[in-house]
Amino acid sequence: MNQPTISVTLDHLVQLKAEAHGYSFKQRQPVASLLAGRHASRLRGRGLAFEELRNYHPGDDIRTIDWKATARLRKPQVRVYSEERERPVLLVIDQRSPMFFGSRRAMKSVAAAELAALAAWRALNGGDRVGGIVFNEEGITSLRPQRGPAQALRLFHEIERYNQRLAVSPFPTGKVTLNQALEAALQRATHDHLVILITDLDGADDQTRKLTTRLSVHNDLIVSAVYDPLGIQLTGYPDMEASDRGKNWRIPPDKAFDTAFQKAFQEVIDHWRTLFTHLRIPLFPLSTDTPVIDQLRYLIGQNANR
Numbered sequence: 001m002n003q004p005t006i007s008v009t010l011d012h013l014v015q016l017k018a019e020a021h022g023y024s025f026k027q028r029q030p031v032a033s034l035l036a037g038r039h040a041s042r043l044r045g046r047g048l049a050f051e052e053l054r055n056y057h058p059g060d061d062i063r064t065i066d067w068k069a070t071a072r073l074r075k076p077q078v079r080v081y082s083e084e085r086e087r088p089v090l091l092v093i094d095q096r097s098p099m100f101f102g103s104r105r106a107m108k109s110v111a112a113a114e115l116a117a118l119a120a121w122r123a124l125n126g127g128d129r130v131g132g133i134v135f136n137e138e139g140i141t142s143l144r145p146q147r148g149p150a151q152a153l154r155l156f157h158e159i160e161r162y163n164q165r166l167a168v169s170p171f172p173t174g175k176v177t178l179n180q181a182l183e184a185a186l187q188r189a190t191h192d193h194l195v196i197l198i199t200d201l202d203g204a205d206d207q208t209r210k211l212t213t214r215l216s217v218h219n220d221l222i223v224s225a226v227y228d229p230l231g232i233q234l235t236g237y238p239d240m241e242a243s244d245r246g247k248n249w250r251i252p253p254d255k256a257f258d259t260a261f262q263k264a265f266q267e268v269i270d271h272w273r274t275l276f277t278h279l280r281i282p283l284f285p286l287s288t289d290t291p292v293i294d295q296l297r298y299l300i301g302q303n304a305n306r
Helices: 010-019 067-073 108-125 149-165 178-188 206-218 255-278 292-300
Strands: 047-055 077-084 088-094 129-136 139-146 194-199 220-227 241-244 247-250 283-287
Touching: 010 108, 010 149, 067 077, 088 108, 088 139, 088 149, 088 178, 108 129, 108 149, 108 194, 108 220, 108 283, 108 292, 129 149, 129 178, 139 149, 139 178, 178 194, 178 206, 206 220, 220 255, 255 283, 283 292
Parallel strands: 088 129, 088 194, 194 220, 220 283
Antiparallel strands: 047 077, 129 139, 241 247
């Protein structure tokens, strides 16, 4: 098995610009897209976007009647538009020590960095502004959303800096939490942002629920849950050891441990999936063992398939 990629470089994140096509974070999505069903903003913006056809209701502006559809359906039909607007995109990128784990292709921290770069390039290509919250246990860096490739370079530089810190012994020490990063995001994303939270949800609790709820009230929020296949199903063998944040653990070679490990992982995922579904927050699974661009195109691209 090939060793997973340990860290990212600025050059790699820049080169991902060539892959930033075939998917979109815009409100209008393919029917099978994971993000289908989110509503476009009705605020003033930079043009009108066709949204749907519906039956005519008394009081509708007759100028919106679609005469061809009316003739075809034999009932008056009107075209409904929503106002497109430029929206800031805020990427919240987890680079804490639990993200420094990977059994195939890449570490979780690397997959998170790649998703952030692909999301940033796609947003900038669409004329949106991009900013970021990059964090680990030692600190949080907050970048205000701005336009242009120079902003991408600033963001990628911070991602690279935080990401490569994970490969240096000892691990980052400190007490910065996921919730503190979400509080920083709330200070940046006051209204009408697209916020993409990229994390393995380590340490998520009831306060996380409250903060994500607050973020989603006035913004579009997408949560990308980063995972490694070995984190779903871990089978122990005699004398097998695992390392986690500088500590070594002996994995019991028995079926009861395997079953308990998988059940515990599934319960966590099911809890957050149910919670985010109730809040109408899309949960985007991101695996370390498959190229991130392939997952984006599969889940939210033109050929999206649930």
